[in-house]
Amino acid sequence: MNRVKTRPPNGRSAVGNQVNFTAAGGKEHVAARMAEQTDMVLLDNVSFAYDGQHEDIKNVCLAIGRGEWVTLAGANGCGKSTLIRLMNGLLRARCGCISIGGVRLESGTVGVIRQKVGMVFQNPDNQFIGATVEEDMAFGLEGMCLGAEEIGSRITRYAMRLGISGLLHRHPQELSGGQKQRAALAAILAMEPELIILDEASSMLDEKARGEMLELLREMHREERYTLLSITHDAEEIAASQRVLVMDRGRLTADLAPRELFRNGDLLRLCRMELPFRLQLAQELEKRGIPPVPEGDPAGTAAYPVTEVMRKWAFNWSM
Amino acid sequence: MREKLLIGRLIDTGSQVHRLDPRAKLTAMLLYAAAVVAARSWPALLSLAAFSIAVMALTRIPLGTYLKAAKPLRILMLFILIVQCLAVKGGSVLLAAGSWHLDSAGLEAGMHAVLRMALLVCFTALLTFTTSPGRLNQGLEGMLRPFARCGISPERLSLMTGIALRFIPAILDEAQTIMKAQASRGADLKELPWKEKARMLTALLVPVTVSAFRRAEDLTASMESRGYRLGAPRTQYRPLSWSLKDTCFVAVFVLICLEVVWVGFY
Numbered sequence: 001m002n003r004v005k006t007r008p009p010n011g012r013s014a015v016g017n018q019v020n021f022t023a024a025g026g027k028e029h030v031a032a033r034m035a036e037q038t039d040m041v042l043l044d045n046v047s048f049a050y051d052g053q054h055e056d057i058k059n060v061c062l063a064i065g066r067g068e069w070v071t072l073a074g075a076n077g078c079g080k081s082t083l084i085r086l087m088n089g090l091l092r093a094r095c096g097c098i099s100i101g102g103v104r105l106e107s108g109t110v111g112v113i114r115q116k117v118g119m120v121f122q123n124p125d126n127q128f129i130g131a132t133v134e135e136d137m138a139f140g141l142e143g144m145c146l147g148a149e150e151i152g153s154r155i156t157r158y159a160m161r162l163g164i165s166g167l168l169h170r171h172p173q174e175l176s177g178g179q180k181q182r183a184a185l186a187a188i189l190a191m192e193p194e195l196i197i198l199d200e201a202s203s204m205l206d207e208k209a210r211g212e213m214l215e216l217l218r219e220m221h222r223e224e225r226y227t228l229l230s231i232t233h234d235a236e237e238i239a240a241s242q243r244v245l246v247m248d249r250g251r252l253t254a255d256l257a258p259r260e261l262f263r264n265g266d267l268l269r270l271c272r273m274e275l276p277f278r279l280q281l282a283q284e285l286e287k288r289g290i291p292p293v294p295e296g297d298p299a300g301t302a303a304y305p306v307t308e309v310m311r312k313w314a315f316n317w318s319m
Numbered sequence: 320m321r322e323k324l325l326i327g328r329l330i331d332t333g334s335q336v337h338r339l340d341p342r343a344k345l346t347a348m349l350l351y352a353a354a355v356v357a358a359r360s361w362p363a364l365l366s367l368a369a370f371s372i373a374v375m376a377l378t379r380i381p382l383g384t385y386l387k388a389a390k391p392l393r394i395l396m397l398f399i400l401i402v403q404c405l406a407v408k409g410g411s412v413l414l415a416a417g418s419w420h421l422d423s424a425g426l427e428a429g430m431h432a433v434l435r436m437a438l439l440v441c442f443t444a445l446l447t448f449t450t451s452p453g454r455l456n457q458g459l460e461g462m463l464r465p466f467a468r469c470g471i472s473p474e475r476l477s478l479m480t481g482i483a484l485r486f487i488p489a490i491l492d493e494a495q496t497i498m499k500a501q502a503s504r505g506a507d508l509k510e511l512p513w514k515e516k517a518r519m520l521t522a523l524l525v526p527v528t529v530s531a532f533r534r535a536e537d538l539t540a541s542m543e544s545r546g547y548r549l550g551a552p553r554t555q556y557r558p559l560s561w562s563l564k565d566t567c568f569v570a571v572f573v574l575i576c577l578e579v580v581w582v583g584f585y
Contacts, residue, residue, distance in 0.1 A: 090540055111551075114543070114544060115546055119540075127540075128541075130453065130485070131451065139542075139547075142554050142555060142556055143548075143553055145553065148554070148555065148556055151554070152556070155556075169331075172489075173488050191545065
């Protein structure tokens with residue numbers, strides 16, 4: 001059951017542990033992929049220290065393929081936000097190599113990389129630059145030196161898509177938390193990035209708004225146009241993603257499928273996560289010998305108790 | 320707190336004045352301020368008042384709204400009136416109490432000052448009622464453009480004012496929340512004597528400032544990750560465009576300035 005690799009003695013992280021990488025994880029593997037330039041995100045042995053001495057990110061190796069939906073979990077203060085801020089050059093790695101969409105992150109390429117990476121932050125209030133939703137959406141596009149017509153058409157298109165067309169002339173203070181995050185996402189999507197990073201974007205939202213946000217992410221993932229990387233503590237969101245990375249004290253300690261994470265008590269404790277009731281129940285049933293949903297029968301035609309649980313409290317697995 | 324702050328809020332009625340170039344409105348406002356200062360007699364002030372009411376009517380915003388905008392300043396206006404009454408002597412004595420007497424010149428000067436103040440406040444409210452903060456800011460940037468050669472960066476200034484405009488309501492809300500939190504723990508600002516109030520204000524200022532810094536940090540991250548670099552080329556989604564209407568609008572204000580000066584001399 002526990003396929004999570006404990007950290008190898010040489011200090012490498014657990015890249016290539018699960019679903020996506022069957023090959024042995026580590027530096028050589030990432031370096032090889034770096035040469036191929038097929039991945040959206042490639043981190044090779046990246047370290048970072050805020051104070052220049054004590055490493056907050058330690059030797060992280062990571063590869064995320066195009067179109068993947070990856071969640072990043074871990075206790076507060078373990079370095080999740082720091083790691084993603086390294087990816088678009090908000091912070092500069094002390095050593096190691098970062099490449100986004102085939103472009104290596106250097107001081108000369110920060111501009112290009114930031115166009116490829118869209119970032120949505122936790123606090124919906126503090127990422128609003130414009131005095132209205134429309135101005136905020138235009139902010140990034142003006143920076144890309146697009147013509148007024150193109151900016152207008154993108155704003156209309158993406159506002160419609162995120163259902164905020166009616167809010168374009170509102171001041172951020174007049175919006176609800178969910179609407180603000182939608183607006184923030186719209187502003188990012190309008191810039192048409194390839195990689196979208198969400199830094200606990202739904203953590204300050206209520207249940208309903210969080211559900212809507214998750215639905216949006218699902219839609220975006222289905223489009224296969226975006227690579228999604230989201231930091232979250234939300235079990236639903238993790239379950240909906242394809243792959244979970246677990247961080248602990250600046251290291252990637254696990255890279256596995258959501259199902260595996262939910263079965264691994266130690267890792268869950270490490271992330272300080274608690275499973276939703278339905279999942280706990282299903283797992284308890286499984287422990288007592290009542291089999292889980294059979295493979296290839298997600299709808300559960302057979303009368304399995306676990307299927308019954310799943311049906312009653314629908315829990316969407318992406319796989 | 321925000322409900323009371325009427326000035327700085329757009330009231331969109333879609334009138335002709337709303338659609339003018341913000342630069343025209345800003346220039347007009349400067350001319351108007353000059354006219355207000357120059358108006359030193361009843362005919363000048365009254366003609367200016369009539370002109371102001373006419374322009375306010377053009378915006379299709381109820382006149383009462385303008386008066387409401389000036390309401391927070393009523394204490395100051397009263398103060399100015401009293402000071403002028405006390406300080407300016409001359410003319411006939413209207414009221415006498417012992418050695419003190421109210422002169423007609425004092426009363427007149429006081430009323431002039433109050434009227435001037437009221438006109439200025441009401442009329443500058445017109446600027447913010449008819450122009451969105453973003454637009455206003457754009458106008459300001461446009462107006463400052465000629466000063467770029469003297470080392471002033473219009474982009475930097477307009478970004479600064481833009482962010483200030485955007486965050487003032489948020490920070491006011493936050494100050495209120497903190498005040499409520501303090502009141503709920505027994506430190507109600509309203510019930511304290513003035514001296515204590517001043518001391519409490521520092522207790523309010525510190526958390527508000529700290530949180531403003533935190534906001535600034537988040538905002539910088541958000542701006543940078545959207546590719547913002549100071550001085551990098553940018554396009555404008557809604558570029559400013561100066562039309563004949565704007566020229567006419569400014570011309571009318573030039574005329575009113577001249578009228579006020581003329582009335583003042585003859």
